Amino acid sequence: MNFPPPITRLIQHFRGLPGVGPRTATRFVFALLNKSEDELRAFGHTLVDFKHSIRTCKECFNISLQDPCEICSNQKRERTLLCIVARPQDIQAIEETREYNGLYHVLGGVLNPIDGVTPEQLRIKELLTRLEGEQKFQEIILALNLDIEGEATALYLAKLLKSRVPKVTRLARGLPQGADLEYADEVTLINALKGRRDI
Amino acid sequence: MNFPPPITRLIQHFRGLPGVGPRTATRFVFALLNKSEDELRAFGHTLVDFKHSIRTCKECFNISLQDPCEICSNQKRERTLLCIVARPQDIQAIEETREYNGLYHVLGGVLNPIDGVTPEQLRIKELLTRLEGEQKFQEIILALNLDIEGEATALYLAKLLKSRVPKVTRLARGLPQGADLEYADEVTLINALKGRRDI
Known part of the structure; x- marks a missing residue:
């Protein structure tokens, strides 16, 4: 059967x-x-229709109902600060911290030679065009995952951007909240030691 | 955001x-x-429509495109053997073994007093009616999960059915294929010892 x-x-x-x-x-x-039939109908129709109203912001490539998106069109945001992320959902994670008030740039992925993702497939050309525009950025924050692909992409971008922007930074590396030293992996501990701060 | x-x-x-x-x-x-839009449309429409053509077999309460279902209407099946399962997907698992050729009865769940599932909510009345019908079953196999609720339901049914059917059995308990004695839990090992067989 x-x-x-x-x-x-x-x-x-x-x-x-x-x-x-x-x-x-x-x-x-x-x-x-x-x-119920009603629930299934609602689910199915949402699935068919949800993409229609979604726009990609032509400034930062975030997804939004409007173009430019809510963040790019918000005049209260710090416009000299740019945070580079791989995907739109990373913006959501950062926004939820309420700790960042600058603009974003969505790469659309990370470099991955095995899967055939080269710099041409990411929105790097658009990033450089953006840097040449009227808006002068003082700092670019690279907020990429700490896996091999994310790290490689961050290094690639850092090299590319250092001559174009006064300051290029990346997110701090160290022990996560609630960490247990005994179970921390070696790389994390090395990063935590190297990055130690005055208390 | x-x-x-x-x-x-x-x-x-x-x-x-x-x-x-x-x-x-x-x-x-x-x-x-x-x-793509096409894929989303296909997914959404399948979601809205898939339930329309699904029937519940009035004999065994399996899901099917027809009533009675393919199994109940298949004259090659052993009609004196009845396997009691909790859900239609359990039938699928048993059928994939190609080891069973009898009929089924889907209870629609297992007894669970905490969630308010009493014998009245399961298809036990329908089972008893079925046993009183023309078709005389020689053996009933209780094929329920080996968790607390499944075990309790099996015991409840065994008590109810023993006077009505010549033979009531349940699936063998013991070590699963690929098991490592060192990591087997105590209850499984006890069951494996108690149920030991000549080799």
């Missing part, structure tokens, strides 16, 4: 999502079988 | 799925942002 075709089809669609294997997808579909 | 409303709405829908928290839901939505 196999599942009826409509169920198999829906399972296939869910399997297209990141990290979803056949068992999780099946679990999702059986959970949905218990939802 | 928050995500634009269409994205937030879609995140909410995904959070209704089992085991999906806000981060996973957000990840799903951003992955979908990269899909």
